[in-house]
Amino acid sequence: MIEPLLPERDPRRGGRPLKFPRRLIVDTVLYVLVSGCAWRLVPHDLAPWDAAYRWFRAWTADGTWDRVHDALRDRVRVADGRDPQPSAAVLDSQSARSHQGGQAIGYDAGKRVRGRKRHLLVDTCGLVLRAVVHSASVQDRAGAKLVLAGVRELFPQVGLVWVDGGYVNVIDAGLVGWAAEHEGLEIVAVPRNADVKGFQVLPRRWVVERTFSWLGRCRRLARDYERKTAHAEAMIKVAMIRLMAARLAGEEIEPHGPIETEAARRLADDLMNE
């Protein structure tokens, strides 16, 4: 499923033939992603770590992961009976600790996390539309703009974006105005119930929380080990590629969860129509 989406070599240009099948390279990248091991520690029955790492870097730099990811997402949506183009999205961020240093590492005072923030825009199925990794010291509202900037060009039908109350319940609620003015997006805050402490299942918002949970199953993403933010973003894409490919192949890696029953889906659709 993935191989046809990888960049093709021009046979007329010659060159040394590939030694390792693309499948083996992808498997090696997936091994690092899922096991969370260091590149140099990949087992010898996979591709040599530096060959796999080179391809990982190359495919990050030339946007191959993005293209594969987007193509599979379209297919999953179609297989789900939906329009490939989403009409609504959910935004949220997650802080991940880093300890190896590198680009854009900062301190999130609110969560007491030193590391990076993963800012995700997902569709109503929880599939990733956009992922931006930045310093944990960047405020959520500033990070949100990074994710939302240019969304309309990529996903022209998205008009509505649900966000956590925290994004707008602040004195400077500039995000809503900014999004409407620059992106033509309507930001809708999902309010929290102030009486309930801790985690709450909020309509719409559980979709993106579940996506973070999917990503968290990949040990590489339990923390942020990458030195480059581009690599951190690519790892998220690869994790979603793995998940979506498995789903298209009829093998669930991650359960949709008990909430994804027919009844719950109707309820969710009703909420959406409201």
Next chain:
DNA sequence: AGGATCAAACAAGGAGTTCC
């Protein structure tokens, strides 16, 4: 507690080899 030192890990690039 603070400094010095070492090793591990990631990033990046170059040199050299291989093979069509």
Next chain:
DNA sequence: GGAACTCCTTGTTTGATCCT
């Protein structure tokens, strides 16, 4: 000749350990 690959080097940061 060109691309993929292997091997090697350098830079940077961090954690572990030892010493004072």
